[in-house]
């Protein structure tokens with residue numbers, strides 16, 4: 551076991567609260583005196599049923615989810631939901647509006663094209679740096695739903711608030727900013743999030759869907775992707791990802807102990823401001839391409855400016871290597887955009903973000919000496 555403190559800024563699977571990992575370690579071999587591990591426990595047992603129901607209750611409480619929304623714990627990740635959303639929700643008119651602000655919403659739209667007619671609300675773009683002006687948005691009159699990604703993990707583009715859809719059910723991918731701020735459920739038809747960034751290990755995807763939207767799945771919708779069947783069977787139609795749900799349940803407890811979503815929201819602002827402020831203080835040495843009003847609180851991509859691309863690569867590699875020596879890991883930007891990316895999920899502490907901001911400033915000063 552390494553003695554060095556590791557600050558994990560990975561984009562996912564990402565840092566989990568130490569407290570939670572220690573609890574998992576402590577009860578791994580014998581879950582609550584049952585004499586067996588949770589990994590060996592039947593999903594039909596009372597033990598698991600308590601975890602499944604408890605986790606639903608806790609997330610409902612944390613987010614103040616109204617009673618007319620079902621909470622599902624599914625498999626297949628965010629990518630699975632790119633198919634599940636149209637398979638379950640496009641049936642009403644056969645059409646859906648997609649607001650594409652990055653690669654994840656673009657992939658979701660491509661997947662949906664297999665199941666219905668997709669209208670692209672925004673003009674096509676190759677560089678994702680924010681949200682185009684409202685007068686360029688083109689909604690269709692008869693969409694079954696409007697889809698968007700609340701926080702584009704790769705490009706660091708986050709909606710400051712949900713788009714207005716004038717009554718058309720709004721569907722959000724919140725995989726990378728889920729439980730980092732409160733949600734106004736009056737604005738949503740469905741929300742989904744893979745767990746592996748803010749709320750637990752990979753393997754479980756949370757889906758929160760308004761009851762009146764159920765029952766319209768396309769005939770080709772596979773059983774495991776069918777929200778109505780999964781809701782009817784309390785996410786126990788088939789074997790659920792027992793271990794992932796168990797850890798996620800503990801993370802919900804941890805979030806509550808920390809002060810709930812109000813606190814997570816506050817911390818996310820402090821953490822991201824520390825990094826953005828370091829960029830400002832560097833007077834252009836670090837740059838983030840995203841327009842200021844669309845900058846993510848959670849995933850911050852940035853580059854080091856240099857006179858040539860070779861010099862830029864050299865400086866960024868040096869930055870990553872020196873950060874690694876200081877225990878700051880998984881800071882490499884996504885392979886499609888390059889550069890550096892700091893992911894500041896719930897389990898990443900304010901002091902961790904501050905340490906990174908300090909390192910950025912020191913690195914900048916040394917590079918300019």
Ligand SMILES: Cc1ncc(COP(=O)(O)O)c(C=O)c1O
Nearest residue numbers: 627628629654703723725726744
């Ligand atoms: C916003 C967002 N949506 C969807 C996905 C895809 O998730 P998965 O890898 O679980 O399919 C990711 C993965 O990082 C993501 O960040």
